[in-house]
Amino acid sequence: MDFRVGLFDATFVPLGFIILLSYQLFLYFRVRYAPMRTVIGVNHLARRHWVESMMKDNDKNNILAVQTLRNTTMGAHFNTTEPLLGARDPTLRCIKFIIRMVCFLLSVLTFMKSVRYINHVNFLINVPLQTLRCPPEYVSTVLAKGCNFHTVGIRAFYFVCPLFMWLLSPIAMLCSCTFLVPLLYYLDVSGLDQQ
Incomplete structure (x- = not known):
């Protein structure tokens, strides 16, 4: 029985990854070569136009710009807790725990980078174009x-969801x-055709 569980872990877990x-x-190449067919590409274009409009009429939009960026930054500030569920093999349990912690660490670090870039934008967006000589582009x-780091986070x-399922079984992880x-694909497709 233990040999089969080890074989399932060795087969199904790498297959899931x-x-x-x-x-x-697939998503990387879609964003790179057909960006308007992805939510990420559409958001990049919308944010580019938003920055241009905010900087064009800075006197009217400065508070709106800062509030919008503050709300975006708040999306990167949330804490999660995760229970440690047991596994039979202590070595495998340790590996599962380390992989989940690396995933959480990556998430936290990318959220920190997101906040850093968005804070830079808070200052840049409200400086008059003539003073800074910094183009809206x-x-x-x-x-x-900043938004890309948020997406990675x-x-x-x-x-982490499949990693939690791995605690139950490698088959649950693969499922x-x-x-x-398909869930990520549904969230990533913009519905706009490339023109």
């Missing part, structure tokens, strides 16, 4: 970096990965 990694590679690029939380990919 390959499924998730394959989807992330630069400000929107900094905002896009959210993805790290999504990937969770298989379920997660």
Whole structure:
């Protein structure tokens, strides 16, 4: 029985990770070469136009810009707790725990980077164009970096779900990965056709 459980872990867990990694590679190329077909690409374009409009009429929009960026930053500030569920093999339990902690650490670090970039935008967006000589394209690029780090942080939380399922069984982990990919695809597709 233990040999079969070890074989399932050695087979189904890497297969689940390959499924998730394959989807992330697909999404990367879709964002890069057909950005308007993804939510990420549409959001990048919308944020670029938003920054330009905020900076164009800075006297009227400065409070709106800061409040919007503050609300965006607050999305990256939340704490999670996770229970430690037991596994039979202490080594495997340790590996599962380390992988989950790495996922959480990656999420926290990317959220911190997101907050950092968005805080930079808070200052850049309210400086008059004539004073700073900083084009709106630069400000929107900094905002896009912050939002990209936020997206990576959210993805790290999504990937923790299959890791929790792995505590139950490698088959549950594989099923969770298989379920997660269509869910992510549904969340990532913009519904706009590439023109």
